[in-house]
Amino acid sequence: MSLLILGDGRFPSGGHAHSGGAEAAVAAGRVRDAATLEDFCRGRLATTGLVAASLAAAAAAGHDPLVLDDAADARTPSPALRRAARRLGRQLTRAVRAVWPSPELEHLAAARPAGAHQPVVLGVAARTAGLTPRNAAQAAAYDSVSAPVTAAVRLLGLDPFQAAAVAARLAGDMEDVAAEAARHAARLPVDGVDALPAASAPLLDITAEQHAAWPVRLFAS
Known part of the structure; x- marks a missing residue:
């Protein structure tokens, strides 16, 4: 049940204010409908999603979260995305303090x-809640998909049923990424x-910087 609570979109983690790069992709015409949204999410999941899932799994396995936070910085070239990850991590910390408080x-x-960084906080939260590194990676992988899928409903007026179907079709990909992330985390002692992987998505980095400079935007990132 803890995994369901952590992954619930109603959990007050602040994710509703972020589109995971979808707002910039919609504005550029790269995401136009359910099919292009699915392509966008699949690419995000295989790159930054894998990195986030691996960081979460490593934190859930008990590795030093400060070292992992530095590793997250090194794997996030965009200053705008680093700021967004830390804002999300701060908000998630507030929520987890109330639900699963811990000295760590x-x-x-x-x-x-x-x-x-949000994935590191997510991993610490998962550990505190008694979840496994694989569970933490699952939650991070789901977050990588759910943010743009949810945002697309508002940005495109996409049918919520179609949006849910996109997430469902990516379920296998999310499980594969979570399994790979757990394997990476298991290698840390050696x-x-x-x-940890350093898979990159340069277009997400570039558009994140552009998006941060927009005078008017619906989402924080």
């Missing part, structure tokens, strides 16, 4: 007053943070 979370919050 308090230590992370004290060391990163501006907020730790290889250190170099075991």
